Amino acid sequence: MTRDELLVQYADGVRDFSRASLSKVDLKGANLTGAYLGGAGLSKADLRGANLSRANLSGASLSGANLSGANLSGANLIGAHLNWADLSGANLTGALLNQADISGANLSHTVLEGAQLSRSYLIGANLSGANLKQATLAQCSLNKADLSDATLVETNLTGAKLKQCKLTRADLSRADLTGASLKQANFQEAYLNWADLSQADLSETDLTRANLSKANLTGVDLRQACLDATQLSGTNLSNTDLSGVDLSGKLLTGAILKGADLSVANLSGAYLIQANCAGANLTAANLTGAHLMHTNLSEANLSGANLTKANIVQPNLRGAKLSGVIQPNGKVRK
Incomplete structure (x- = not known):
């Protein structure tokens, strides 16, 4: 089907173009609002x-298509093939992209606010600068994106695969990343507050200068993570694996560290004022x-920990294990 045939039929009121063959067709600037293009072949178009607002493109092949600046708001793209498509600057507000293949696509500065991308495949996609506020990306594959x-902000990324993703300066405040795979991701200067x-899984992640204030990190794996200048004030780190992690000088005021594994961790100079480390x-922590000051260390295991010159004021040490502790005066407790 040619461009003219399609647009003439559309002007005559035809809306059903399902499974139409339109690969490499020039449709730039075309008005196809509400058109049904389910299963259509639009590769490299x-x-x-x-x-294409409110258009139905479910199962359509848009591989390598140029959709830059296109209006796809409210469009149905469920199961569509958008791999290597150019969606830069496109409007995908409220679009349905569940189970779509968007791997390798360019979505830089795309508006995806409120879009549904559950179980979508976005491996290697470029989403830099994209607006995904309140979008649903649960169980998405976004590795290396x-x-x-x-x-x-407030995006649903539960169970998402974000391994080795680049999220520098991204705003993930109040986002839901429960159970997400974030190993080796780059969160430098990212906003993860609340x-x-x-x-x-945050093992080996780079959280340099990231804001994790008031975030919920219960049960998180932070082994070998880089936490240089990371903001952790009021963060919930209950049952988190922080063994061997460098937290020296960190502001952990009011942080919740109940049941956390901080064995061999470096907490020298850290501010654990009113922190809950029950x-x-x-x-062997440093x-x-x-x-x-006023730190809750009840039932904590401090065996072999080094507390030399620590500033301790009215801590709760009820039931704590203190054998082998190096006390503030440098003496070893038996």
Whole structure:
């Protein structure tokens, strides 16, 4: 089908173009609002600036298509093939992209606010600067995707695969990342305040200068994570694996570290003022010069911990294990 045939039929009121063969067709700027293009072949088609709002493109092949600046708001793209498509600057507000293949696509500065992308396949996609506020990306595959500077406020990313993703300066405040796979992801300067990261895998992630204030990191794996200048004030780190992690000088005021594994962790100079470390494992932890004012250490295991020159004021040590502790005065407790 040619461009003219399609547009003439559309002008005559035809809306059903299901399974139409339109690969490589020039449709830039075309108005196809509400058109039914389910299963259509649009690979490598030129749809720059086209109006496809509320169009049904479920199962359509748009591989390599140019959709830059296109209006796809409210469009049905369930199961569509958008791999290597150019969606830069497109409007996908409220679009349905569940189970769509968007791997390798360019979605930089795309508006995806409120879009549904559950179980979508976005491996290697470029989403830098994209607006994904309140979008649903549960169970998505986003490994190695570029999401730098993206707006992901209140986005549902439960169970999403974000391994080795680039999320520098991304805004993930209040996002739901429960159970997400985030290993080796780059969160430098990202906003994760109030985000839910419970049970997520954050091992080997780069969280340099990231804001995790008031975030929920219950049961998170943070082994070998880089936490340089990371904001952790008021963060919930209950049952989190922080063994061997460098938290020296960290502001952990009011943080919840109940049952956390902090064995061999470096907490020298850390501010644990009013932190809740009940039941935490602090065996052989380095707490030299740490600030432990009104800290809850009840039932915590501090065996072999180094508390030399620690600032300790009215801590709760009820039931704590203190054998072999190096006390603030440098003496070893028997």
